[in-house]
Amino acid sequence: MVDFSRVQKELQECNKDVKLSGISVKPKADSLSHLIGTIPGPVDSPYEGGTFLIDIVLPDGYPFEPPKMKFLTKVWHPNISSQSGAICLDILKDQWSPALTLKTALVSIQALLSAPEPDDPQDAVVAQQYLRDHQTFLGTARYWTEAFAKMSSHGIEEKVQRLVEMGFPEALARSTLEGVGGDENLALEKLCSS
Amino acid sequence: MSKRILCKFFAHGACLKGEHCEYAHDWSAPPNNICTFYQRGACAYGSRCRYDHVKVSRVQPSGSSSSTGSVGPTISKPTATSGVTISGMAPVSSAQANLSPSRRQVLPPTIAAWSQQSENNDTLENDLVEGTRSDKPADQVICSFAAAGHCPRGENCPHVHGDLCPTCGKHCLHPFRLKEREEHSRTCEKMQRHLEALKRSQDIECSVCLERVLSKPTAGERKFGLLSECDHPFCITCIRNWRSSSPTSGMDVNSTLRACPICRKLSYYVIPSVIWYFSKEEKNHIVENYKAKLKSIDCKYFDFGSGSCPFGASCFYKHTIKPRLLLQRWVLNPNMYGYSNLLGSDEHNDNEDEHFSFADMDAVRVLSKYLFQPHRGITGEVQSAIDEMKLLPYSEKLHKRYSGDYDEEDLPTPWERSFMWSQLGCDTSDIDEMEFLHYLEEMDKMYSGDYDEEDFLPSERAFMWSQLGYDMSDDDYDY
Numbered sequence: 001m002v003d004f005s006r007v008q009k010e011l012q013e014c015n016k017d018v019k020l021s022g023i024s025v026k027p028k029a030d031s032l033s034h035l036i037g038t039i040p041g042p043v044d045s046p047y048e049g050g051t052f053l054i055d056i057v058l059p060d061g062y063p064f065e066p067p068k069m070k071f072l073t074k075v076w077h078p079n080i081s082s083q084s085g086a087i088c089l090d091i092l093k094d095q096w097s098p099a100l101t102l103k104t105a106l107v108s109i110q111a112l113l114s115a116p117e118p119d120d121p122q123d124a125v126v127a128q129q130y131l132r133d134h135q136t137f138l139g140t141a142r143y144w145t146e147a148f149a150k151m152s153s154h155g156i157e158e159k160v161q162r163l164v165e166m167g168f169p170e171a172l173a174r175s176t177l178e179g180v181g182g183d184e185n186l187a188l189e190k191l192c193s194s
Numbered sequence: 195m196s197k198r199i200l201c202k203f204f205a206h207g208a209c210l211k212g213e214h215c216e217y218a219h220d221w222s223a224p225p226n227n228i229c230t231f232y233q234r235g236a237c238a239y240g241s242r243c244r245y246d247h248v249k250v251s252r253v254q255p256s257g258s259s260s261s262t263g264s265v266g267p268t269i270s271k272p273t274a275t276s277g278v279t280i281s282g283m284a285p286v287s288s289a290q291a292n293l294s295p296s297r298r299q300v301l302p303p304t305i306a307a308w309s310q311q312s313e314n315n316d317t318l319e320n321d322l323v324e325g326t327r328s329d330k331p332a333d334q335v336i337c338s339f340a341a342a343g344h345c346p347r348g349e350n351c352p353h354v355h356g357d358l359c360p361t362c363g364k365h366c367l368h369p370f371r372l373k374e375r376e377e378h379s380r381t382c383e384k385m386q387r388h389l390e391a392l393k394r395s396q397d398i399e400c401s402v403c404l405e406r407v408l409s410k411p412t413a414g415e416r417k418f419g420l421l422s423e424c425d426h427p428f429c430i431t432c433i434r435n436w437r438s439s440s441p442t443s444g445m446d447v448n449s450t451l452r453a454c455p456i457c458r459k460l461s462y463y464v465i466p467s468v469i470w471y472f473s474k475e476e477k478n479h480i481v482e483n484y485k486a487k488l489k490s491i492d493c494k495y496f497d498f499g500s501g502s503c504p505f506g507a508s509c510f511y512k513h514t515i516k517p518r519l520l521l522q523r524w525v526l527n528p529n530m531y532g533y534s535n536l537l538g539s540d541e542h543n544d545n546e547d548e549h550f551s552f553a554d555m556d557a558v559r560v561l562s563k564y565l566f567q568p569h570r571g572i573t574g575e576v577q578s579a580i581d582e583m584k585l586l587p588y589s590e591k592l593h594k595r596y597s598g599d600y601d602e603e604d605l606p607t608p609w610e611r612s613f614m615w616s617q618l619g620c621d622t623s624d625i626d627e628m629e630f631l632h633y634l635e636e637m638d639k640m641y642s643g644d645y646d647e648e649d650f651l652p653s654e655r656a657f658m659w660s661q662l663g664y665d666m667s668d669d670d671y672d673y
Contacts, residue, residue, distance in 0.1 A: 003403060005403070005405070006402075006403050006404055006405075009404045009405075010404070061439060063402060063403075064435055064436050064439040065439070094445045094446065094450060095450065096445070096450075097450075097453075097455040097456070097458070098401075098402040098432065098436050098455045099401045099402060099426075099455035099456045100455075
């Protein structure tokens, strides 16, 4: 059983200094065991300027078991799968500690973005590129940030508007868009198939 | 005369009045098993009561002497003739028996049950007055109202008002009982310190559940779990949960789960405590208290010698062996000669000769009985002890000792000494025979099966174990 009173406290604590850290956590739906985290791309990295959405699922044993986190936004990074968004980070696996919180875990992920560990890769292709052709890596990472992680509030509103015009309810359109990281085509695909 | 009845507080080891207690602090005194409700005429249990329904001619002096004024002259005749009267039981009048318990409580329960049969109870009243009267100031009872905070009778109170305790602010210090005063001040200060510590611990938060530990809903949760190696606060539930959580996704028990969630320093045990500490001394105090408490509890793994404890000598719990179990184990597996084997440890095997096995003890017991009752001759028991050859290795050992540098210290048990002396042709009457017989009795009790560890005082127990060759010195905990 997830300790929801602790999760609630964590959310309050985290959302107190959103402006300062840029990191926020919000429940995805009504349940507190499925959340969406947002982290800004760290400065002086190819991810600067991007906003990355992270899907957080709390297992029953939380906080004694690590939360399951993966990127919803597509990222070009040696330790993050470019396909699934899976994150390779020790504190989310064997180095988890119940004194860590969702926020500290997200801060760690943010730090991972600025300091990749190509020797312990999640995505071998990206890791190889990082090691052998660093310039291309930086270019790709920046392009991906530009393409997938830049969703200015204006852009999102337009996309939602367009989906609403196509006949989808606004709330659903917005959540689906958020769910696919702001990609309008993917959202449309998902909306149509569901 | 007033100290005829065993003090029930003393019986539980908790009488604070010491020598000033109105009741006897003597185990030979009969326990007070008299039904007080029967004395007042209304025991709801009737003949089924656990306590004795007997007349007492003398009521114990007690604080509730205010009700004595109404005893005596206000005898009301029972409405119906008395019913069943079994000797020693309550004569229950049929009218009374028909009353519901609630109705019965309304009746003023001031008339002794037997007096309802219109007996004279002058003796009761006279003795009462005698009982409450006292000459020595130390024997006077202090006013319990004043001790609890406020006496409504104030200056007119017939009882002594105690002096003000500076710590708890109550008039509960007896002016003439110095020992009691000291005792009270000591416990009172201890309580006060505890309360202060509680107050300071109030704001400490558990780093896992992020709640104030002492504000948790249930009492069981309002405890800290102290880690032996670092000073990070957790509630006992959280830290135990973490340490016992099943290692998922490759978490290592030894490096991750036993580490402090914050600083990752390894701690091998968690100490539960209702208060948090603010200095190293306070922490040590809590830890020592905890260990001392565990030391008094029998280890469930060791199970009085019939199990095996994975923690061995470093176990926090008490490792004691029931002699009968030890004997049984020996009988089942005689090859395991020597007590160290019986204990399941290999540490003492090298110096096994230093100790005698349980079988030897058994034989010595039989023999020593013979030594003290020579007129009985060699009984079947003695013969069988010799027949079973149990005695032989023992005598050999003794002879070996005898031929070498014999030191009385080497033979700690009376049996061994008596045996030695008899071998030497000495007069065994030197030994305190009574003391010896007492031990024999105890031993017999153990063998006969109704042995209960509770029967012994700790010192006696220690002696028993030493008699059995159990080494008490390896009971310290070193990590």
